Amino acid sequence: MKTSPYRPDQSNLAYSVGVTLDRFIKLKQSDFPFASGELSQLLRDIALAAKIVNRETNRAGLSNIGGAFGQTNVQGEEQQKLDVIANIRFMRALSKGGEVCAIVSEEEDEVIDLQNNSGKYVVAIDPLDGSSNIDVNISIGTIFSIYRRKTPVGSPVTTADIMQPGNQQVAAGYVLYGSSTMLVYTTGFGTNGFTYESSLGEFFLSHPNMQAPENGAMYSINEGLEYEWPAGVQSYVKSCKERKFQSRYIGSLVADFHRNLLKGGIYLYPATLKNPSGKLRLLYEANALAFIIEQAGGKASDGSRRIMDIQPESLHQRTPLLIGSVELVEDAEEMIRNAESEITGINH
Ligand SMILES: O=P(O)(O)OC[C@H]1O[C@](O)(COP(=O)(O)O)[C@@H](O)[C@@H]1O
Ligand SMILES: [Mg+2]
Numbered sequence: 606m607k608t609s610p611y612r613p614d615q616s617n618l619a620y621s622v623g624v625t626l627d628r629f630i631k632l633k634q635s636d637f638p639f640a641s642g643e644l645s646q647l648l649r650d651i652a653l654a655a656k657i658v659n660r661e662t663n664r665a666g667l668s669n670i671g672g673a674f675g676q677t678n679v680q681g682e683e684q685q686k687l688d689v690i691a692n693i694r695f696m697r698a699l700s701k702g703g704e705v706c707a708i709v710s711e712e713e714d715e716v717i718d719l720q721n722n723s724g725k726y727v728v729a730i731d732p733l734d735g736s737s738n739i740d741v742n743i744s745i746g747t748i749f750s751i752y753r754r755k756t757p758v759g760s761p762v763t764t765a766d767i768m769q770p771g772n773q774q775v776a777a778g779y780v781l782y783g784s785s786t787m788l789v790y791t792t793g794f795g796t797n798g799f800t801y802e803s804s805l806g807e808f809f810l811s812h813p814n815m816q817a818p819e820n821g822a823m824y825s826i827n828e829g830l831e832y833e834w835p836a837g838v839q840s841y842v843k844s845c846k847e848r849k850f851q852s853r854y855i856g857s858l859v860a861d862f863h864r865n866l867l868k869g870g871i872y873l874y875p876a877t878l879k880n881p882s883g884k885l886r887l888l889y890e891a892n893a894l895a896f897i898i899e900q901a902g903g904k905a906s907d908g909s910r911r912i913m914d915i916q917p918e919s920l921h922q923r924t925p926l927l928i929g930s931v932e933l934v935e936d937a938e939e940m941i942r943n944a945e946s947e948i949t950g951i952n953h
C-alpha cells in the first residue's frame with residue numbers, strides 16, 4: 606500500500622518541520638514516563654508570554670515602550686522600560702499558570718515566592734536580554750531555566766529549591782526577538798528551535814534536533830575590554846586573529862549565542878576589572894544556555910569548570926562564560942590553563 610506523501614513519517618512525527626510547538630510538546634511528553642503535563646503547560650505559558658513580549662519589542666521604537674524606566678535593578682543597571690514590561694508579562698504568565706512555586710528574575714532583588722505550595726517548579730528568568738540594544742533595534746531575547754523543587758509539594762519554598770546547580774535543570778530555553786522570532790529549548794532530549802508565525806500566532810518547528818558544529822572560525826567577545834582580560838583570554842583571542850577567525854559581537858548574549866549555535870563559534874565573557882567574576886549571571890543566563898549547548902553537542906565553562914556543575918551561592922551571582930563549539934571551548938580552556946601555569950609556575 607502506497608503511503609500518502611501528505612502523511613509524514615508517524616514514528617518521527619514530532620521532528621517533522623512545521624509541527625506546532627503545542628503538538629511537539631504533547632508528542633515529546635512521552636519522553637517522561639511519569640509526566641503529568643505540568644511541565645508541558647509551563648512551557649506553553651512561557652511561549653504565550655513570549656508572544657506578548659514579541660509584540661511589545663516590535664513596538665519598542667514607539668515612545669511609550671522604548672527608553673529608560675528611570676530605576677536601577679539589584680545589579681545597579683539602569684532598567685529599560687522593556688525590561689520592566691517583559692518582567693511583568695513573564696511574572697504574570699508564570700504565576701497564573703499554577704505550576705510554579707517560586708521565580709528568580711534578573712529584575713527582582715529577591716526570590717518571588719508565589720505562595721503556591723502546589724507548584725512543582727522553580728523558574729529562573731532573564732526577561733529581557735541585551736537591554737543595551739533595545740532602542741537601536743538590534744536582536745534581543747529572553748532566557749529561562751526550569752527546575753523541579755527539591756522540597757515536597759505543599760511545603761514552603763526553601764533555599765534548597767532555589768540554589769540548584771545547572772545539572773538539575775529539567776528544561777531551559779531562550780526566545781530570540783530578531784528578524785524572525787524564535788523559541789529554542791531543551792528538556793534534556795536534544796535542542797529544538799521553533800519560529801513564530803505571527804499571522805497565525807503559532808510557533809512552528811523550524812530547527813529540529815539542533816547540532817552545534819564541533820568547530821568553527823568565529824569568536825564573540827567585547828574587544829573594548831581587552832586590557833582587562835586575564836592573560837589566557839588575551840592569548841586565546843590573539844590566536845583567533847592569527848588563525849583569521851571572524852570577529853562577531855552583537856552585544857546581546859542570546860543573539861551571539863544563537864549565531865554560534867547555528868554556524869559554529871565561541872562566545873566569551875571573561876572576568877574583567879569591572880566584573881572580576883564575569884558579567885553574566887549563573888542562574889538565569891549561563892545555566893540555561895549551557896544546558897541548551899550541551900544538548901546540541903557543544904560546551905560551556907567558566908574557563909575551567911563545567912558551568913552546570915557550579916553550585917550557586919547567591920541569586921544574582923556572576924560567572925565568566927566560554928560557550929559554543931566544543932573544540933573551540935576546549936582550545937580556549939587549554940590556553941587559559943597554560944597561561945595560568947606560566948604565571949603561577951604550577952602545571953595543572
Ligand atoms: O556591553 P557588554 O559589556 O559587552 O555586555 C553585553 C552583554 O551584557 C548583556 O546585555 C547582559 O544581559 P542583560 O541585557 O539581560 O542585562 C548580554 O546580553 C550581553 O552579551
Ligand atoms: Mg541578559
Ligand SMILES: [Mg+2]
Pocket residue numbers: 688711731732733734735736
Ligand atoms: Mg536582562
